[in-house]
Amino acid sequence: MRTSSDLELILREAERIVSPSEEERRRLERVLEEALRRVEESIKRLNLNAEVIAVGSSVRDTWLPNNNELDIFVLFPKGVGDKEVLGSLIVDIAKDAFGDYEQNYAEHPYVRVRYSDFEIDLVPAFKILPGERIISSVDRTPLHNSYVREKLKRPNDVRLLKAFLKSIDAYGAEEKVGGFSGYVCELLIINYGSFLKTIEEASKWGSRVYIDIEHHLTEEYALSAFNGPLVLIDPTDPRRNAAAALTETQFNRFKVAARAFLKNPDIEFFSRGLKGVKGRVSAKQIEEQLSERKTRIIVIEMGDLDLSRELLWSQAKRMARLLNEELEANGFDPLWVSGWTDERDEIFVAMELPSLNLPVIERRQGPPVGSKEEMNFLKSYLGSGFGGPFIEGDRWYVYRKRRHSDAISLINELISSKAPTILRGAKPKILTDRELLLLDRDVLGWIYREMRKEEFFIRYLVD
């Protein structure tokens, strides 16, 4: 157990490493200014009626070092058209202002451009006043911007929280992470006043937490109206839980990490996230694990997908959930099933199974003896199975043919019948064990992490 002066020293050191250098600040400001000017000039050239604003951490002063990302919103009057119109207008602007671009689509169209080593998201939105009904969820962003700029007293504490969350892999609201968004970090610091207070409070959070900075709602109503472990009412829109994307796992991971940090404050809780430890591994390391564990790995690879980054992640995760359910239901008892994407054009779903094959027969419980379902059960199975129907205690049982005794054929069937429509065309490659050698080291790193599931912060909790 360290002393509180340790804690102060660690926080001072952490603040130093999470703050961008003066040089970095100047560079970001310069690039942002140039990018804004280019967009404004394009709007003029294209003769559009639109307003350009910078949003996100770069203008709220909550960005982390080496974070070369900028967000620029282009606000159109409501009359201009629907989302599709916005999508094509922003493409026109991106082409004109930056030449090359990558088209993206979450629930809303946007484009990503590269400019002088920065990645810039160009997002079209409708101009909304506070309290006015939004059309698309991004329309809120400028309101968030104003709110945070007005209320946030300690931007550096947001940096600490972001670095902390990155270090425990809980930063980001996107499906890949299911964690805390930048805006949620800002609201938590606004609510609790400081990083340390946030950590102290989080370490005591119960199973559900309600935070409503502007006192828009009552706790009772809010907890019944919203799902999720953290109900954090958006100060700019009480109809919205700003932490809706947060999963129970990430909520609990943050609570435990906060306890661990308070017990043993250490710079690793910040530095890890800034370094972006990924850990590539070799196929050999995985083979060693497999020969120790005596399990089998299956990897499904679906390539040549023309989907946005967000869609790649959500499809990968969705496929993983689907496969997990079906493998469970068919008795394959997976240790884990996980989805991943290279964020270009491939998604992967990997899983670790006790065995690729199950016996052809299974013992199936039927209805109680004498119940009204009895006759149907008996008629279905009499003479058709591998034994029985027979009575045990007060129930019928039967040995019947398992619907799927081969994991690979189950997966193949699943892909062709239940995969999300946008993946139907993809020709999946199914690899097992030794074929893993063929995979990229990033893919292997992800599989290895799933096998090991190491959480660095637990040792600080147990120490």
Add this chain to the structure above:
Amino acid sequence: MRTSSDLELILREAERIVSPSEEERRRLERVLEEALRRVEESIKRLNLNAEVIAVGSSVRDTWLPNNNELDIFVLFPKGVGDKEVLGSLIVDIAKDAFGDYEQNYAEHPYVRVRYSDFEIDLVPAFKILPGERIISSVDRTPLHNSYVREKLKRPNDVRLLKAFLKSIDAYGAEEKVGGFSGYVCELLIINYGSFLKTIEEASKWGSRVYIDIEHHLTEEYALSAFNGPLVLIDPTDPRRNAAAALTETQFNRFKVAARAFLKNPDIEFFSRGLKGVKGRVSAKQIEEQLSERKTRIIVIEMGDLDLSRELLWSQAKRMARLLNEELEANGFDPLWVSGWTDERDEIFVAMELPSLNLPVIERRQGPPVGSKEEMNFLKSYLGSGFGGPFIEGDRWYVYRKRRHSDAISLINELISSKAPTILRGAKPKILTDRELLLLDRDVLGWIYREMRKEEFFIRYLVD
């Protein structure tokens, strides 16, 4: 669906085949008379104070054709000594009267002798008057004898019921069967009046049944005082449920068979039991099943046991239950585990498993995040396992080494640590799959029946 005249014809035909011929009757009476005389003469020669009586189905006229079994009780005054004394006295008598004998022991000593093609159980007991406190459970038998002889109007209906129960493998209270004893059959016929009425009532039995012919107890008290699905108060001793040995499985099997018979009356419901269909099978038939089912069979053989028939059965069943529990608890998911004995000096426990080996690792659920058990869990597993501890939802999980990943080694450990003491000395042989060829055809027949679990009567229910 057959008509009621079909039913009458079948019952008439059944009564014919369950009744011994006149010649057989005469032979049984002659052998019984001779045996009784021999025992009486021995008692005189040995100068003992004891009374000899014939008991059981032979004197109640409820024995089935080809049932060459007799029961003779030797009643001693209470002062003669304890069970051990009774045991040595009955051995003296058996030696003197018949020469060769087989010593047996259930809860009570007795001997079995062979005499002119008959198997005779010679049982020593204390002489008890109705209402007098018994010392050993066999002391009741002479009372049962008198009761049944006095009350039973239709002995042939007991024969029908016994043949019916034999046909569905539910006749006999011994551990091997867990079914209906001869005495229970007699009491059911006394209670319901006839075989047909018994079957009609049984087909309508609910989940628990209370029968108290002499109205000794109240239903409420009886159902709370006794376990088991059928509470059949012994008319000669209200402290005893005569059907205590009946398992829920056999109770339900009888109910279903009764329904099946009423729906489609057929002589098979009687003839099967009289023929004693056993069905020997070859190792090849089992191998065929295994290659279709893709399961594995393990057989444990323990030989050279110097135990009575009853003890052989109860030890075999006990070992099977123990193994079933442990295999379940360790994730081997057995399709069935079953105990058997050759009734001489060997017991066998066989089981069908999806696989002889499981992965070395298992996923184990831990306590909720933040609970007071959390720290113990984390300390136990941190760095010691195959991955984790990690959080999923609101719980801790870990991948840990399975305690037993090899069924054979689990079984070996179990036999050396948890087997019943009287089996500890036995050197078990463990056979799998192809080694089954080494086994006797009776053993194979039993294994095959366990794999198939066919119940002939179900087709009559479904037809």
